[in-house]
Amino acid sequence: KQEVTQIPAALSVPEGENLVLNCSFTDSAIYNLQWFRQDPGKGLTSLLLIQSSQREQTSGRLNASLDKSSGRSTLYIAASQPGDSATYLCAVNQAGTALIFGKGTTLSVSS
Amino acid sequence: KAGVTQTPRYLIKTRGQQVTLSCSPISGHRSVSWYQQTPGQGLQFLFEYFSETQRNKGNFPGRFSGRQFSNSRSEMNVSTLELGDSALYLCASSPPGVTGELFFGEGSRLTVL
Numbered sequence: 001k002q003e004v005t006q007i008p009a010a011l012s013v014p015e016g017e018n019l020v021l022n023c024s025f026t027d028s029a030i031y032n033l034q035w036f037r038q039d040p041g042k043g044l045t046s047l048l049l050i051q052s053s054q055r056e057q058t059s060g061r062l063n064a065s066l067d068k069s070s071g072r073s074t075l076y077i078a079a080s081q082p083g084d085s086a087t088y089l090c091a092v093n094q095a096g097t098a099l100i101f102g103k104g105t106t107l108s109v110s111s
Numbered sequence: 112k113a114g115v116t117q118t119p120r121y122l123i124k125t126r127g128q129q130v131t132l133s134c135s136p137i138s139g140h141r142s143v144s145w146y147q148q149t150p151g152q153g154l155q156f157l158f159e160y161f162s163e164t165q166r167n168k169g170n171f172p173g174r175f176s177g178r179q180f181s182n183s184r185s186e187m188n189v190s191t192l193e194l195g196d197s198a199l200y201l202c203a204s205s206p207p208g209v210t211g212e213l214f215f216g217e218g219s220r221l222t223v224l
Contacts, residue, residue, distance in 0.1 A: 042218070043215040044201065045215070046214065091154075097167070102153070
C-alpha cells in the first residue's frame with residue numbers, strides 16, 4: 001500500500017531564504033507526482049506536476065525534482081517571500097487508484 | 112475560464128441530519144473526484160466519477176454517496192451525520208488526457224454539532 005510522507009510537518013524561515021520541502025513515497029510504481037499549495041481554509045492550487053519519466057519541473061521560483069528509484073521528491077523554493085506562507089502537499093498517482101496525498105508541510109515565512 | 116465551483120461554502124448541521132454538496136467542474140472536464148480533509152487524517156479520497164459512472168471509491172461507509180449528471184456536475188450526499196463528519200470536503204476535476212492532474216475547488220466546510 002502506497003504511503004506518502006512529508007517532513008518536516010512545519011517550517012519557519014526568514015524572508016529571502018532558499019528552502020527545500022521533502023516528500024517520500026514507498027512504492028516507486030507511479031505515473032506522476034504533483035505538488036500543491038493550500039492556503040488556510042481554501043482549496044488546493046496545483047504548483048507542479050512531474051511525470052514519472054521526468055526528473056524535474058520548474059515554474060518561476062519553484063523547482064520540483066523526482067527520484068523514482070529512491071521514492072523521493074523535493075520542492076525547492078528560491079528567495080522565499082511572506083506570500084509563500086501556506087501548506088504544501090505532495091501527491092502521487094498510481095494505476096487504478098486516486099491521488100494519494102502526504103499530510104503536508106506548513107511553511108511560515110517571516111518578513 | 113471558470114474554476115471548479117463548490118456550493119455551499121459553509122454549512123452547519125446536527126447529528127442525524129443529511130447533507131448534499133454540489134460541485135461544478137471546469138468546462139470540458141468530465142472527471143470529478145471528491146476528498147475529505149480533516150486535521151488528523153489529512154486528505155482522504157471519497158470517490159471519482161467519469162461520464163456519470165463511479166470509477167473509483169475510497170474506504171468510507173455507505174452513508175457517503177455521490178452521483179454525476181450528464182453535464183458533469185456532481186453531488187455528494189452524507190446521511191445520518193456524525194460528529195466525525197465535520198471536515199472540509201473538496202471537489203476536483205481532471206482534464207482529459209492528463210492522468211492524475213487535478214484542479215480543486217475552494218471546498219465546502221461542514222460542521223456537525
